[in-house]
Amino acid sequence: MNNIFENEKLSPALRQGLKKINFVKPTEVQEKVIPVLLAHKNAVVQAVTGSGKTHAFLIPVMNEINEKLPYPQAILTTPSRELAQQLYQVTRQLRDAAGLNISVAQLAGGTDRERQLEKIGRHKPQIIIATPGRLHDFVAKKILPLDYVTNFVIDEADMTLDMGFLGEIDFIAQRLPQNCVLTAFSATIPVKLANFLRKYMAKPETIIVDNPTVISPTVKNDLLDVGSKNRKKILYQLLTIGQPYLALIFANTKQTVDELTEFLIKQGLRVAKIHGGITERERKRTMREVEAGQFQYVVATDLAARGIDIAGVSLVINYEIPRELEFVIHRIGRTGRNGMSGHAITLIREEEMDQIFKLENMGVHFDFVEIKNGALVPRKHYHSRKTRQSSSQSLDNKMRGLVKKAQKKRKPGYKKKIKRAIQLDKAQKNKIEQRSKIRKAKRQRKMKRNN
Structure with a gap:
């Protein structure tokens, strides 16, 4: 398999930049995700922490930026300002190594809003790295135009859900251009998150980079x-x-x-x-x-x-x-x-x-x-x-005695006899329980009529 870092769809500058920062061998998530995003397909990616997923979306996103267009073309969301700061630094590192003339802005809550406004007005960012709350604020007040956005990435999507930010992401996603590529990266995909992503992604590529033990073997x-x-x-x-x-x-x-x-x-x-x-x-x-x-x-x-x-x-x-x-x-x-x-x-x-x-x-x-x-x-x-204790404790003393006897060496057919006895005992108990429920319901109806 050809090295994805040498793919001809990547700009020569970006390929050279990857070499400068010693990106020689791609990780599994990078091998699987980069070709999908270069083909402009929506993707839901499940990968464990530390798998190299940041560059899996960052490389194709930067490859798509038109340096001559002074508008936001990619929005990368992350649920905390610490993660936003990390992503901002990594983005700048790759941009500088590749010698690309791309403006990057970081918008995060807990930092000076007016200063961020001033920077946006002065530098005309083409990549926006933002927390959902601050992004919602700037889009709702029409400070950030979304007309030219071609890539929208939700990083740490399960944490975004946990922290209650899906409403803000929903607000943004509704206003994105139809041709915008949506990508979600997450360590886990809870049902609520899967339902949300389905709302905006028609048949996305589902990429699971699964470590069989979930935890790194190291x-x-x-x-x-x-x-x-x-x-x-x-x-x-x-x-x-x-x-x-x-x-x-x-x-x-x-x-x-x-x-x-x-x-x-x-x-x-x-x-x-x-x-x-x-x-x-x-x-x-x-x-x-x-x-x-x-x-x-x-x-x-x-x-x-x-x-x-x-x-x-x-x-x-x-x-x-x-x-x-x-x-x-x-x-x-x-x-x-x-x-x-x-x-x-x-x-x-x-x-x-x-x-x-x-x-x-x-x-x-x-x-x-x-x-x-x-x-x-x-x-x-x-x-x-x-496990053995919990299963045996569900039986009464009589049945538990039969189970202990069944564990001894007996003639053929003895264990089957014990199993049938246990099944009959359970069935009898269920009948008694159902009769009790019916009698209780009758009494309640009678009481209501008398009242």
């Missing part, structure tokens, strides 16, 4: 049952085993992030925190300090799992399981990137195992571990034990 993904032990103390133990290069600890709320940060600082660790409750200026300063190696530990909410990209994360700890289970995948995706090895540990208690089973059904594989003598060692996974 990541050791462990599960640790803390039992009745103090979860904070367990966390401290894990952070001081083996001394990670950079550890990222995820909690569900700002309050928990604050509590963990305070606790770990008291233990003598140098810890940074990132969540929605700190100011934009403070967040940027913290990020600069983390990138400069001033912190070895960062405690964050899920905003950081999808909103920032911290290089060099060698350890991810899920201090608690998120309400949206898919976020476990996004959290773990912060480590083991670009072929580097990584380690993820999820802390649970036995009553949370149902959530782990759901994650396993989604394709997430866990290795059970425990702490012994100051080290992590394997332990037996009790998935099968719990």
